[in-house]
Amino acid sequence: MTSAAFDVLGIGNAIVDILSHTDDAFLSQHGLIKGSMMLIDEERAETLYAVTGPGVEVSGGSCGNTMAGIASFGGTGAYIGKVRNDQLGEVFRHDLKATGVSFETASATSGPATARCLILVTPDGQRTMNTYLGACTGLGPVDIDTKVVGAARVTYVEGYLWDAPEAKKAVLKAFDAAHQAGRLVSITLSDSFCVHRYREEFRDLIRNRVDILFGNEAEIKALYEVETFEEAMEATRKEAKIAALTRSEKGSIVIKGSETYAVAAAPVAKVVDTTGAGDLYASGFLFGYTHGKPLAECARLGGIAAAEIISHIGARPEQALRGLV
């Protein structure tokens, strides 16, 4: 690949996670769907927080987690996302920059507070996410520095950004800039409910603009409205250039034209909290890809990163991923 200042530029919703342990009864009592991400407004965020147990705050955001993973592998990264100039915004900025990722997007100086995601972790390690987007809705095309886009081998974005209309425009601007600079673009489907909300736009992008697609089994089935993973694989093969599809304990499948690579999941002693599994898989895959590794090796690196992240609470690596390879 041609030289680049950054392996990956990530664009995402800049969110601080509030992690709290709960049980299944709490989820059903409050109408929450286990394993999914629901968008909530400020009032609902406050109501739900008030009835939630003590928490731990840690920087998150799907793409932020991926970028922290890239840095943890020893890769170079930049991030574009919007926080407010408040305490949680400072925490988010500090934590991402402390991993070594470049993060120069200006903070909002007015408007809603930095985004928070109330993540309820059940005893089975599943996480149920309730996101107040707050300042993320202020991300727009003006925040896209096309020089940074052109300096990154891959521009990677989250499907979640479609929930903020101006952020979607920012993504499309970045995709154009990346391709004009001869770079690649990549997207994760983020969440099956997110796929339901934006199915046609995502399919159009995958057919026409996306170079590397990430999704899990539920998301890819939702995208193509099929019942089985096998059907989803065949639909993906027809529409996506390269797709990396994760299947939890069944590992992952990489599809590129007629090629298919199945890679087993890395072993995990105990699943503590699945938050960030997909985000970290993407970090390993993209680190490998931007370092010229074959697709099966990219998938293996993704699996190693995912295994690390589900072994503890929180969605940012606790161990240097470069040490686990």
Place this chain on the structure above:
Amino acid sequence: MTSAAFDVLGIGNAIVDILSHTDDAFLSQHGLIKGSMMLIDEERAETLYAVTGPGVEVSGGSCGNTMAGIASFGGTGAYIGKVRNDQLGEVFRHDLKATGVSFETASATSGPATARCLILVTPDGQRTMNTYLGACTGLGPVDIDTKVVGAARVTYVEGYLWDAPEAKKAVLKAFDAAHQAGRLVSITLSDSFCVHRYREEFRDLIRNRVDILFGNEAEIKALYEVETFEEAMEATRKEAKIAALTRSEKGSIVIKGSETYAVAAAPVAKVVDTTGAGDLYASGFLFGYTHGKPLAECARLGGIAAAEIISHIGARPEQALRGLV
């Protein structure tokens, strides 16, 4: 004991901890003394935070941790402490109230931000604390609700409060109110550097007003300016009514007049982070004491709580302490 709405009222510095892993080289490079608590101003807080790795935010404050422990044992508690009406202040208030502790002190609506403690955890599990007191300096006598003091069997305060002159006045007001209501007062020495700063005031209080004293080996030796723990014990016996002295892996010693109770430490598989060990010891002891347990049993409960807290990152219990007894 006469009936009371609360087992314990705690008065303390209301602080959100920022926990980050580091190594010994970082500590010496930045002039930090391992295991101690240093007060820092806002500028130093920002400078130090900027060079620190990614962190996790969790409600802390020595006395706040103790009160969370009381609640975790199934006890009733109230807390008095000062946060600002900012995001970290909301986090602190939420987390303490979510444990079941009553916390009605008004937030500051102007002035410095909610206090933060940058806690650097080294691979040996030791913690080095850097506290920006912020809004805590706004705690004063007006915040002491004497009805709440009178409704608590024990009013427990941290020596750290002496670092905020108005907070010290608040404590003395609370001590008067407690004794007028026929209740007990208790203090922890907090930190050996804190003892050096306020030795004479602490000794005067212990001789004349304190019913239950908490301290660790370094603190009690600093208080009486002696070389050995045995000398410190004898000095304590002469001056304190009841003293519970902790000695890390050597367990704890309770002294009451001519009586001495030595209780072994509870077993710990692996010491991960010693933050909060003394705070949680106090919670177990005071829970036992306010439930009429003999002193040795109070010390045993303290040891169980301390063992739980040093087994994981953070200074608030992850397991319900009532389940460990």
